[in-house]
Amino acid sequence: MKRIAVMTTGGDAPGMNAAIRSVVRCGCASGVEVMGVFRGWWGLINEELKPFNHRSVSGIINQGGTILKTQRCHEFNTEEGQQRAFNTVKKYDIEGLIVIGGNGSFAAAHRFYQKYGVPCIGIAASIDNDVNGIDMTIGSDTAINTALAAIDNIRDTATSMERVFVVEVMGRGCGYIALSVALAGGCEDVIIPEIKYDISKICHDIVNGNLKGKISWIVVLAEGVAKAADITKQISEITSLECRAVTLGHIQRGGRPTAVSRDLALHLGKAAVDRLLAGETDKAVGFVKGEISAVDFEKAIMKKEFNVGRWYNLIKILS
Numbered sequence: 001m002k003r004i005a006v007m008t009t010g011g012d013a014p015g016m017n018a019a020i021r022s023v024v025r026c027g028c029a030s031g032v033e034v035m036g037v038f039r040g041w042w043g044l045i046n047e048e049l050k051p052f053n054h055r056s057v058s059g060i061i062n063q064g065g066t067i068l069k070t071q072r073c074h075e076f077n078t079e080e081g082q083q084r085a086f087n088t089v090k091k092y093d094i095e096g097l098i099v100i101g102g103n104g105s106f107a108a109a110h111r112f113y114q115k116y117g118v119p120c121i122g123i124a125a126s127i128d129n130d131v132n133g134i135d136m137t138i139g140s141d142t143a144i145n146t147a148l149a150a151i152d153n154i155r156d157t158a159t160s161m162e163r164v165f166v167v168e169v170m171g172r173g174c175g176y177i178a179l180s181v182a183l184a185g186g187c188e189d190v191i192i193p194e195i196k197y198d199i200s201k202i203c204h205d206i207v208n209g210n211l212k213g214k215i216s217w218i219v220v221l222a223e224g225v226a227k228a229a230d231i232t233k234q235i236s237e238i239t240s241l242e243c244r245a246v247t248l249g250h251i252q253r254g255g256r257p258t259a260v261s262r263d264l265a266l267h268l269g270k271a272a273v274d275r276l277l278a279g280e281t282d283k284a285v286g287f288v289k290g291e292i293s294a295v296d297f298e299k300a301i302m303k304k305e306f307n308v309g310r311w312y313n314l315i316k317i318l319s
């Protein structure tokens, strides 16, 4: 291959910039030209791309977000949008694509490869850690630490004012962020999409805990299940305790990537370039059981399987 292109698509995740840096510099080191595509699939459709070199990615390793910009591109779901994206690929002699993103990005890359035969390798980046078959996505460690810092702060006011808090975290249909912050934050309960919750049981535990002298209670709620305000209202009505709702929202998506997110991104950037140049396609690179590996897009976009019970049970034992 003489020329490849890199893009970021879907929701941004801290560490995407480190992944771009790695792709560009590893590409240059392998003697291949790397084009940067702006705003994901939109950039291919609208010819928003330019050649990147070693210097194009200076000073970005510690920055959150993505210098390539990103968006969820609905136009790419249309026949016309896909054809225009392919026209750009042909016009610029792009022989392979590296797509940095999550499930939605990989589903799109899979379709693009199936339809036009353009080799695509994905790099799993999403705060949700919801890509099936790989240990961790770029950005999830940073988001979890951001949410954890917020939970620690909430704990201070929760214990001081002896209140119940329901803290809603991101994660779309996956409970990974919620489980991770609930465990690390010493939270008393967690509500996630993977396990059916019982509001009367949660309230029973809170009241029982109160009788035993427990003075604060934090319930972490994954956004895919319900709204924090609704759960808070229910708990308050059933227990008659003072409750507050907090929705952490997009602060979880920003900020300086942690060392874990950066290292992951830098390793995976190289792995993506190496595999694309070796003729591999239609798969996402990621760590699998601690080793760099790759998972077919078709498997990566399925519902993430992980040991939910191990986290959930430990949170309950330790609460």
Ligand code: F6P
Residues within 6 Å of the ligand: 011, 102, 126, 127, 128, 170, 171, 172, 223, 253
């Ligand atoms: O997929 C990442 C994510 O942050 C999810 O956790 C969340 O549901 C979604 O993106 C929010 O998307 P948007 O920024 O488009 O509102």
